[in-house]
Amino acid sequence: MSIKVRYFASLKELVGRSEDQLPFVGNLTVADVLKQANKNKVIPNNILAAVNMEYVAFETVVKDGDEVAFFPPVTGG
Amino acid sequence: MSIKVRYFASLKELVGRSEDQLPFVGNLTVADVLKQANKNKVIPNNILAAVNMEYVAFETVVKDGDEVAFFPPVTGG
Amino acid sequence: MKIKIIDTLFDPWQEIQQYQLSIPEVKGKFGATSVFVGTMRDFNDGDNVKGMNLEHYPGMTEKQLQKIVEQAMQQWHILDALVVHRVGDIFPDEPIVLVAIWSSHRGDAFDTSRYIMERLKSKAPFWKKEILVDDAERWVGKNTDGYKK
């Protein structure tokens, strides 16, 4: 029972790792996941979130087994 | 002293020739040139005109040595 | 800038490759290339078409295309442009027109290629005569506006 948390690009460098495994404790939003995994870090407020590779709002509730990803605005193309 | 008149595409087929040489008599507009060269023909009213390979209005006055061209709306590309 | 009228089959992608090799001065400077290729279909206005003859006004065609590209260059920042247009006998699946634009930024490239195509379709002296499957011939009456949806 766990949630996989992933970080990309400049956010990955900022938090100093690319992945976390959080125990699933129920009733957590995406915002809670980010906060819980990065207690002492100031996270830039333009960060985007995805659950299972789809964009989501930070209020979205996370389910067991979800992959939650955080990253800065995209700059491809 | 003459004006070269050219016809293209469906207009060329309609008038039955691709070129005329008109004597330059002075003070003729593009519309006059078309009328004079095609006395008994009904010319479609969507025909375009060019003098020396630039689009012109039918009121434009023609000069000696000009190449005057008439053609239907263009359909390239 | 290059404007080319040709009466034989051409490969638009090869034309672009070759032209790009001939303009090393834009290397590293262009971030955007916008290309349009018009190809002959085997149908038009509800009929099957087996071929086409494309007439033009030699001299005026080049002059007008040159003018169109220059007008575009006054409105947008572009680095280079290539326009190739076929004349003569053309068959389905063969390319008719190629417009390629090189610029620093994508907005300019997109806007310019579209502008040149629209102007070309309304101003460059080319005329299409279609040959239908029963060998009947007909002149194409009018180009439609490509900005409308």
Place this chain on the structure above:
Amino acid sequence: MKIKIIDTLFDPWQEIQQYQLSIPEVKGKFGATSVFVGTMRDFNDGDNVKGMNLEHYPGMTEKQLQKIVEQAMQQWHILDALVVHRVGDIFPDEPIVLVAIWSSHRGDAFDTSRYIMERLKSKAPFWKKEILVDDAERWVGKNTDGYKK
């Protein structure tokens, strides 16, 4: 439809040629091909850039690109689409992205290629890190809106 993420140099014009050969079902049906190629420049934001590393989110990138193309297909009539995007180490004058659209009419092809590029730039999870001439590295902050002039 084809979406491809690659980590090696590609030739956009060859990619188009090859893909077009693989879709004979659109032969004679498409009258318009609109192509956009994004290429790495040797400058950005006033600085000389000697290279770039392009990171992506494997899986999500493909999923989002797929979605973008499907959204385009709901708005415009298109026959086929090819999207190729480079990841990893990239150097000036190398292509980064290719979008090619085949449709019957030019309006649809132009609108779709531009729409896909804009959506890709704002939604597909790719991130550019530039390496400047003095070896300093910096993340590109934000893509600009390509519809603005």
